[in-house]
Amino acid sequence: MATDIEFELDEKTKLQYPKKYKVFLLNDDYTSMDFVVDVLMSIFHKNYEEAEKIMLDIHKKERGLCGVYTHEIAETKVVQVIKKAKDSGFPLKATMEEE
Ligand code: TYC
Secondary structure: OOOOOOOOOOHHHOOOOOOEEEEEEEOOOOOOHHHHHHHHHHOOOOOHHHHHHHHHHHHHHOEEEEEEEEHHHHHHHHHHHHHHHHHHOOOOOEEEEEO
16 A cells, blocks of 8 residues: 655755766867867767867866766766876866866
8 A cells, every 4th residue: 555655854854956066178288179179079068169169268268167067977077088188198187166
């Protein structure tokens, strides 16, 4: 027999949404523009036009927002960027900060 369970949540146990984290790519003088566009398309799932716009924005303003994710996903994106860049011999860096 199905039973309805009623319960009240006090202030402390109320549902909390997970914190979100912004992931940024940082500008540098050595990473090629094409490589940054490739990173934005392959890791951040941007289309070519969006990727080119974000890349040029970073080139002019030192850093650019690539996406907002939960902590685990943001951390994975940062690691993926650094690994892909290292494997290609570029010093490209990514950072994350709480939204
Ligand atoms: N500044 C780089 C260049 O002139 C291009 C670049 C853009 C590098 C964005 C990193 O996150 C970056 N080749």
